[in-house]
Amino acid sequence: MENGRIVRVNGPLVVADNMKNAQMYEVVEVGEMRLVGEITRIEGDRAFIQVYEDTSGIKPGETVYRTGAPLSAELGPGMLGQIFDGLERPLGRIAELINNPFVARGVKVPSLDRQKKWHFVPRIKKGDKLSPGDIIGTVQETGLIEHRILVPPNKHGTVKEVVKEGDYTVEETIAVLDMEGDEVPLTMMQKWPVRIPRPFKEKLEPSEPLLTGVRVLDTIFPLAKGGTAAIPGPFGAGKTVTLQSLAKWSSAKIIIYVGCGERGNEMTDELRAFPTLKDPWTGRPLLERTILVANTSNMPVAAREASIYVGVTLGEYFRDQGYDVLVVADSTTRWAEALRDLGGRMEEMPAEEGFPSYLASRLAEYYERAGKVRTIGSDERHGSVTLASAVSPPGGDFTEPVTSNTLRFVRVFWPLDVNLARARHFPAVNWIQGFSSYVDLVAKWWTTNVDPDWKTMRDFMVKTLIREDELKQIVRLVGPESLAEKDKLALEEARIIKEAFLKQNAYDEIDAFASPQKQARMMRLIYLYHQLAQPLVEKGITVKQITEKITVVSDIIRSKASIKNDELQKFDELEKTLKSQFEQLSKQGA
Numbered sequence: 001m002e003n004g005r006i007v008r009v010n011g012p013l014v015v016a017d018n019m020k021n022a023q024m025y026e027v028v029e030v031g032e033m034r035l036v037g038e039i040t041r042i043e044g045d046r047a048f049i050q051v052y053e054d055t056s057g058i059k060p061g062e063t064v065y066r067t068g069a070p071l072s073a074e075l076g077p078g079m080l081g082q083i084f085d086g087l088e089r090p091l092g093r094i095a096e097l098i099n100n101p102f103v104a105r106g107v108k109v110p111s112l113d114r115q116k117k118w119h120f121v122p123r124i125k126k127g128d129k130l131s132p133g134d135i136i137g138t139v140q141e142t143g144l145i146e147h148r149i150l151v152p153p154n155k156h157g158t159v160k161e162v163v164k165e166g167d168y169t170v171e172e173t174i175a176v177l178d179m180e181g182d183e184v185p186l187t188m189m190q191k192w193p194v195r196i197p198r199p200f201k202e203k204l205e206p207s208e209p210l211l212t213g214v215r216v217l218d219t220i221f222p223l224a225k226g227g228t229a230a231i232p233g234p235f236g237a238g239k240t241v242t243l244q245s246l247a248k249w250s251s252a253k254i255i256i257y258v259g260c261g262e263r264g265n266e267m268t269d270e271l272r273a274f275p276t277l278k279d280p281w282t283g284r285p286l287l288e289r290t291i292l293v294a295n296t297s298n299m300p301v302a303a304r305e306a307s308i309y310v311g312v313t314l315g316e317y318f319r320d321q322g323y324d325v326l327v328v329a330d331s332t333t334r335w336a337e338a339l340r341d342l343g344g345r346m347e348e349m350p351a352e353e354g355f356p357s358y359l360a361s362r363l364a365e366y367y368e369r370a371g372k373v374r375t376i377g378s379d380e381r382h383g384s385v386t387l388a389s390a391v392s393p394p395g396g397d398f399t400e401p402v403t404s405n406t407l408r409f410v411r412v413f414w415p416l417d418v419n420l421a422r423a424r425h426f427p428a429v430n431w432i433q434g435f436s437s438y439v440d441l442v443a444k445w446w447t448t449n450v451d452p453d454w455k456t457m458r459d460f461m462v463k464t465l466i467r468e469d470e471l472k473q474i475v476r477l478v479g480p481e482s483l484a485e486k487d488k489l490a491l492e493e494a495r496i497i498k499e500a501f502l503k504q505n506a507y508d509e510i511d512a513f514a515s516p517q518k519q520a521r522m523m524r525l526i527y528l529y530h531q532l533a534q535p536l537v538e539k540g541i542t543v544k545q546i547t548e549k550i551t552v553v554s555d556i557i558r559s560k561a562s563i564k565n566d567e568l569q570k571f572d573e574l575e576k577t578l579k580s581q582f583e584q585l586s587k588q589g590a
Ligand code: ADP
Pocket: 233, 234, 235, 236, 237, 238, 239, 240, 241, 242, 421, 426, 427, 428, 504, 505, 506, 507
């Protein structure tokens, strides 16, 4: 492979000639500092290179070194609990190397530690015929995660040799396959080009909820394992808190948190907080199941562009092992802005608001990588990648290109509303604008595992909230006097739904995480209130009388922060009081 020569440098974009036979998306090393870059356009013998490191000081005439390989992620034991930059370079070890929290230019550090030994337990024997995706053996990587070492997607064959159980590095050969006469050594590490989705056998319809412990997300607009969600919201509406709730509490087995924003430093604060957090499902440290991909603020935009592909590739790799993975991206707006910046430098024709015309197709391709799948491999394994992304529309305008295009490709929409946030209604998810197309798909899980009336109760709450919205408009036009008693009851029920159920304090030890069982018990109380109040109103009892006499409502509202997930029997008491207060009122009324 002949080397190229730089002819032009424009920020993160470098143009080189003498690049005949270069491949799209080939990785190159630019200039004498050997900065990492990727070819994003080829014209004759000229290549346009997007460079992932600061190009200042790089001059025309310097060499561009070809690698012949696409931008790839290293996959294997040693990723969990790590913090990587947008090119999957481990920030921890780079800092040790150069004694600086930021990545120095041109520093080459492998993603996976080459010295560390992992305890490998083989699951195969000599003579076994292996297909792509078959499990060769396992490494108990952390207390939470058994890392399954798989035959890479492009390899297969008969086992000629396999090592004994023992400690090996990611570079040592653990097995040798005879692949149609060729000897193929396998290690615990594989590489995969990040822009190409990893293969699977079949996509399945998502049917299991991805629980988050946040009531408005789980019950009103549920997300499914293998699904897609967007969280748009203006500054201060609670995006970061919501994404962190997802990362901390969600029922996915593996969490990959991609911070592709300008808030590199903020992210590091969060990262420092992470090691102290515990997984609510198992009580183990959260880091044992988490990987962080963080662009530090001194990295150029191009690294942001790459980071979400690195994140989703790591996700697919754990999916292939049979795990449920959640990839959180914060935020795809910053990612799209990187795309716009690079497109501009390449002098492409801009489309809407300066974004490149391929913005929509890039977003579609990204969300297409979500899914619940039957994985490759001879045994029947299911895994999923769920994609949840923040969007930060300037001025909170949801019609701008990134938000409106994202809406076309996601199936859950959790819009954060600045007015709700100002009124201290958190999580500030707007219940009128939000949607989830997984409600019917996950209903079966809820009705089988938690409460047979889940769907009925959930629909009652949504209907009541929509009715409240309509009634508020009527009140605005003609005043509250015009409302019928049954409408006033709907307003009171909506108030209880908001106060008792939707509002949830992420900083309250008890309230921060509501188990599905707790959510159902709370919903049951609210529904019971409706079932008891409605016939009384029909009999002529006023809503004013009801609100005066049914004093237990304030306890119901408080129950979210007073009743723990493991003391749900306390809801029996509230139910009893609610019933007896209504009975009394009914007698008095009669
Ligand atoms: P954004 O990332 O959208 O700019 P943040 O996530 O930082 O906004 O939220 C801003 C503030 O709103 C937080 O500092 C916190 O005080 C409050 N907040 C957001 N969500 C919640 C929540 N679920 N519970 C309690 N407070 C919240």
